[in-house]
Amino acid sequence: MTSAGAERQCLEGLIQDHLRRYPGFGPEDLAKLLYQGVMGMDHLLGDRERFLKELWREWESLEPVSLTGEVSLERIHPSGPTARLNLRPLKAAGVALAEIGPLLADQPSQKGELAELRRLWDEVLALAHSGRMPFTSGELCPLSEAILAGGHLPGHSIRYRELNRPAYRLVHDVTDPAMRGVLARAGLASDLP
Numbered sequence: 001m002t003s004a005g006a007e008r009q010c011l012e013g014l015i016q017d018h019l020r021r022y023p024g025f026g027p028e029d030l031a032k033l034l035y036q037g038v039m040g041m042d043h044l045l046g047d048r049e050r051f052l053k054e055l056w057r058e059w060e061s062l063e064p065v066s067l068t069g070e071v072s073l074e075r076i077h078p079s080g081p082t083a084r085l086n087l088r089p090l091k092a093a094g095v096a097l098a099e100i101g102p103l104l105a106d107q108p109s110q111k112g113e114l115a116e117l118r119r120l121w122d123e124v125l126a127l128a129h130s131g132r133m134p135f136t137s138g139e140l141c142p143l144s145e146a147i148l149a150g151g152h153l154p155g156h157s158i159r160y161r162e163l164n165r166p167a168y169r170l171v172h173d174v175t176d177p178a179m180r181g182v183l184a185r186a187g188l189a190s191d192l193p
Helices: 003-021 027-039 048-061 087-092 097-105 114-129 137-149 158-164 177-185
Strands: 073-075 083-086 168-171
Touching: 003 027, 003 073, 003 114, 027 114, 027 137, 048 087, 048 097, 083 087, 097 177, 114 137
Parallel strands: none
Antiparallel strands: 073 083, 083 168
16 A cells, blocks of 8 residues: 555544544534644644633533543544543543643644645545545535635534533644653553554
């Protein structure tokens, strides 16, 4: 298999995983997944105080009960180390926000490239065109200009938000030993991608 073929297979696996895990996963959610996987959350890391304050507010509002199928850490890039860190499972496992918050706030920038996002989006369109996902090119094409032209961060769809109540932060590098240590101490090592 060529490297392009292997990459397409990894991308398709990532998409299928999110389709299985999240009811209501729609085209907007796919766009957000890929955008975050490539571009990270650099836009949130510029103001450390604000980042930690918003994280604290969200953390305090969460019930410490994981939703069905919710894991603490999930891959959001087909081949890179970027992941979503779901807050409910962390809180349920007794992870202290004082331990995880600074790791998230102080992580290095992702410095994602729009060229990589365009390349992955082209692969998504090819998968849709070949019928290998439940979205059509017609559903995906309107999102293309929005996320690729100016690097606009798409939002989750209303249906996705209602059904899944997303509460997460991004980890730019899940291979980071400090992050892995926190998850292992909380008994969440099995969630590591």
